[in-house]
Amino acid sequence: MAFVALSEAEKVYIVHGVQEDLRMDGRGCEDYRCVEVETDVVSNTSGSARVKLGHTDILVGVKAEMGTPKLEKPNEGYLEFFVDCSANAAPEFEGRGGDDLGTEIANTLYRIFNNKSSVDLKSLCINPREHCWILYVDVLLLECGGNLFDAISIAVKAALFNTRIPRVRVLEDEEGLKDIELSDDPYDCIQLSVENVPCIVTLCKIGYRHVVDATLQEEACSLASLLVSVTSKGVVTCMRKAGKGSLDPESIFEMMETSKRVGKVLHTSLQSVLHKEESLGPKRQKVGFLG
Amino acid sequence: MAGLELLSDQGYRVDGRRAGELRKIQARMGVFAQADGSAYIEQGNTKALAVVYGPHEIRGSRARALPDRALVNCQYSSATFSTGERKRRPHGDRKSCEMGLQLRQTFEAAVLTQLHPRSQIDIYVQVLQADGGTYAACVNAATLAVLDAGIPMRDFVCACSAGFVDGTALADLSHVEEAAGGPQLALALLPSSGQIALLEMDARLHEDHLEQVLEAAAHAARDVHTLLDRVVRQHVQEASILLGD
Numbered sequence: 001m002a003f004v005a006l007s008e009a010e011k012v013y014i015v016h017g018v019q020e021d022l023r024m025d026g027r028g029c030e031d032y033r034c035v036e037v038e039t040d041v042v043s044n045t046s047g048s049a050r051v052k053l054g055h056t057d058i059l060v061g062v063k064a065e066m067g068t069p070k071l072e073k074p075n076e077g078y079l080e081f082f083v084d085c086s087a088n089a090a091p092e093f094e095g096r097g098g099d100d101l102g103t104e105i106a107n108t109l110y111r112i113f114n115n116k117s118s119v120d121l122k123s124l125c126i127n128p129r130e131h132c133w134i135l136y137v138d139v140l141l142l143e144c145g146g147n148l149f150d151a152i153s154i155a156v157k158a159a160l161f162n163t164r165i166p167r168v169r170v171l172e173d174e175e176g177l178k179d180i181e182l183s184d185d186p187y188d189c190i191q192l193s194v195e196n197v198p199c200i201v202t203l204c205k206i207g208y209r210h211v212v213d214a215t216l217q218e219e220a221c222s223l224a225s226l227l228v229s230v231t232s233k234g235v236v237t238c239m240r241k242a243g244k245g246s247l248d249p250e251s252i253f254e255m256m257e258t259s260k261r262v263g264k265v266l267h268t269s270l271q272s273v274l275h276k277e278e279s280l281g282p283k284r285q286k287v288g289f290l291g
Numbered sequence: 292m293a294g295l296e297l298l299s300d301q302g303y304r305v306d307g308r309r310a311g312e313l314r315k316i317q318a319r320m321g322v323f324a325q326a327d328g329s330a331y332i333e334q335g336n337t338k339a340l341a342v343v344y345g346p347h348e349i350r351g352s353r354a355r356a357l358p359d360r361a362l363v364n365c366q367y368s369s370a371t372f373s374t375g376e377r378k379r380r381p382h383g384d385r386k387s388c389e390m391g392l393q394l395r396q397t398f399e400a401a402v403l404t405q406l407h408p409r410s411q412i413d414i415y416v417q418v419l420q421a422d423g424g425t426y427a428a429c430v431n432a433a434t435l436a437v438l439d440a441g442i443p444m445r446d447f448v449c450a451c452s453a454g455f456v457d458g459t460a461l462a463d464l465s466h467v468e469e470a471a472g473g474p475q476l477a478l479a480l481l482p483s484s485g486q487i488a489l490l491e492m493d494a495r496l497h498e499d500h501l502e503q504v505l506e507a508a509a510h511a512a513r514d515v516h517t518l519l520d521r522v523v524r525q526h527v528q529e530a531s532i533l534l535g536d
Binding site: 042043044045048055057059061062063065082084086087088090091094095096136138140142143144145288289290 | 317319322323324325326329331333336338340342344350364366368370371372373374375377381382383413415417419420422
């Protein structure tokens with residue numbers, strides 16, 4: 001991760017600002033930075049999205065591949081997460097340098113999707129015990145400017161919203177042999193329902209208060225943070241404390257309340273942006289990295 | 292090459308281009324704020340990002356420092372979702388390592404490394420979508436990124452690939468044309484002097500045809516130079532307007 005070195009005076013300035021509910025860039029404690037979301041940026045994926053949150057830049061590609069269901073869940077498909085902390089984001093990630101952080105983020109993603117409500121995995125099953133769709137969700141970190149987890153979860157949700165899985169039919173002949181037939185129409189697809197896909201809201205404890213969407217400088221001032229994954233209805237699906245400091249139980253409950261409140265607003269605005277973008281259809285001019 | 296006609300009798304290729312025609316190139320400099328230099332390029336459906344850090348102190352072992360020039364360090368990686376079939380790892384496989392070495396060779400020939408002794412220049416390229424000519428796209432993106440970082444170079448490095456089908460040289464091969472398995476040539480050119488920074492050819496090609504293919508690639512690379520030059524000028528103009536000069 002790009003690291004920042006702050007002097008004591010700079011830290012005091014940030015901490016005092018947060019105490020007064022006024023942050024370095026003029027935001028309040030519960031305000032996000034401006035989020036830019038664009039879907040369908042990589043055309044040889046089933047779904048993709050790019051999210052820019054301040055200086056944090058994330059690209060997510062989803063590829064649907066056919067495979068066999070897991071033994072313990074024979075009538076469900078599954079999601080595979082992979083996070084690549086590329087050297088683009090920071091020179092420290094060169095070679096295998098980004099693997100630790102990548103695994104940490106991927107494990108967090110597995111955990112927040114590890115419940116029945118977030119994605120309807122049954123719809124990914126083609127043929128129980130034999131064939132199912134595996135969704136490979138690959139996250140690519142292009143630049144980090146703080147609050148990685150939130151940006152990644154937003155990008156994953158947007159990419160899953162954009163994912164189109166070809167519709168297949170299972171034909172069975174007289175001898176019981178099964179044959180999979182792919183639809184001829186490339187637009188004949190199933191779309192995942194992402195209504196219950198959670199987003200992560202990270203709360204950084206700075207001084208006696210907590211802030212959402214911390215920048216790198218603010219992260220440097222914070223000793224501990226709480227990752228809460230919230231659905232659009234305000235249901236908490238997973239929670240994790242991160243950072244080297246400690247938190248007292250009271251502030252954890254406070255932070256959870258904040259994350260529910262902030263998370264609901266985040267989901268509403270994300271949904272409206274995604275639907276708006278989809279309604280433009282193929283006429284939409286793609287900006288990608290050129291804009 | 293059974294089944295697919297790469298060059299029709301009328302002289303058109305699979306995607307409707309003429310033999311010496313390039314795909315549409317769009318590029319942008321200064322994509323990221325944190326890196327010293329960055330650029331993004333689209334050549335048809337091939338999309339690549341390049342980021343440059345440096346010149347800075349040698350990272351890691353000091354023993355790698357060169358007393359008379361800068362160390363050029365390149366890493367090529369290609370996103371797991373960039374290809375038609377999903378890749379298992381973005382970098383570290385044999386092809387990526389080779390590509391990294393080729394890029395290093397290319398840029399050691401172009402960057403004025405002797406101006407920054409005992410320091411290091413990092414060039415990281417990332418392919419977001421691969422549709423043939425990834426080496427060329429990476430070199431072109433990296434050139435723009437190095438320029439964006441303000442690192443002195445002898446010249447632009449412009450790269451293009453070329454192939455040979457039915458007695459005709461094709462410039463800027465797409466994935467379909469590459470997959471057909473004919474001879475392929477990758478060329479990196481320093482356009483104003485006409486020097487070649489990297490030349491690589493695979494598959495068999497008769498010596499008599501080499502000049503024709505080389506000429507096609509060099510011509511295409513000079514076309515790329517014109518385009519990149521335009522991008523740089525536009526970027527500088529925009530930057531100077533922002534500065535209020």
